[in-house]
Amino acid sequence: MKLLSLEHIHICYEKKVVVEDVSFGIEEGDFLCILGENGSGKSSLLKGILGLIPMAGKMQCFFKKEEIGYLPQFQVHTKFPATVFEVISSGFSTSFLKKDTIKKKVLENMQRFHMEDLRNCSFQELSGGQREKVLLARTLTEQKKILFLDEPTTGLDPVSTKELYQMIHKLNQEQKMTIVMVTHDIDRALEYANKILYLKKKMLFFGTTDQYLSCDICENWVGCGHD
């Protein structure tokens, strides 16, 4: 079943075209990785889909706004006072649930991500891996149909990176959650994703992982020394 369809998408940022004529579609249960070099328009495309920046073209969504999960490329305010519990609770900002129900759900979510001990810890004092885990828990406070992730492993050590990918893979496999991830990590993308979109302002490739492995772009990109 089709979940998202984009036709002839153009995105301009500060009078500069960053995404040009991109068309593709996502099926329910897909794990799509958006690859490309720095400044190729990956994050802009994701933000455009989420309505964070304006874009031109035709987009059809077959899910509600509340069914979207989003893990942004996050730069925390270095001195932001917030506990882990508060950060996860903010996932309910658009919910009409009662305070007690929210509290119960947050605790359940913390158990699901094995972070009960971190409840009252300061978010700014957590390690990079723990922060990403907390932000993922905030995103998944309620049942989501599609999860957008913008370079979630930036700055993480290899162990945390692996753990996060496994967690996302599990969501995709067990809960059939559709994943759209912007990443530089081509090896992991090929390991976990079933579809690849390669962007260089224009869409140079869109297809399955197997198709990607046999195309020229894949060879060129790996050949350029990208990890």
Next chain:
Amino acid sequence: MINAFIEIFSYSFLTKAFFVGIFVALCSSLLGIILVLKNYAMIGDGLSHVGFGSLSLATFLHISPLLFSIPVMVVASFFLLKMNRKNLHGDSSIALISMSSLAIGILFSSFQKGMNINLSSYLFGSILAVSTEDLILSILLAIIILIFFFKYYFTIFSITFDPDFAKATGVKVERYYMIFSLFTALIIALGMRIMGTLLISSLIVFPALTTMQYFKSFRGVVIGSFLVSAFSFTFGMVFTCLWDIPVGASIVLFNLLFFLLFKILSWKGRVS
């Protein structure tokens, strides 16, 4: 000191000044948390200068200062917010507006014979300048701000912590920013009579900065700022009555005292 506190309520002008001031201080402390965390704290300072310019112009034109300055400051607050968010040189744009407003204020006050008493009290603050109209406005505004803050607590946290996430999940972030700037403009317009245009922004900046040194949770900072603001204002008022000193300066100095106290507490916390 307790006698001085009780004495405040035996004079109607002091009672009015106390209640207007405490409501303004409490609301400023809540708005200040958002403004400080979003790096918009200088907007308060910019608005106070706009306030001075508009008050000076209103006095020159012989129209109601508050009725003239409130709409001007509301428009200026939207403009400042927009400039701060879009322009890379956010602080510089605030400085530009601040200085221009100050220049307008000085120019129009110079057209009048001598330094007008009203303008002087707006610059440095006065407990004599508070009217019943101010009291009613401040009570109404405080009720609206407090209800808004506690009803949308999670949303306000989400916007302040991560606006992109909030926007992606359906929160109308821009609308909230507009509401914050509207509240800030109104609070500054009301508070500058007591605190003075030169010191009013301290009510926004000090409590948040003070408590953020010690508390690690948003809730802690909210409650702490609320209390620091209330105590600083009350002590400031009491000492004004005791020693006949300028009220704005007295309140700011108590805020500074709390800031230093929390600094020591945070050092001690780190050591232990």
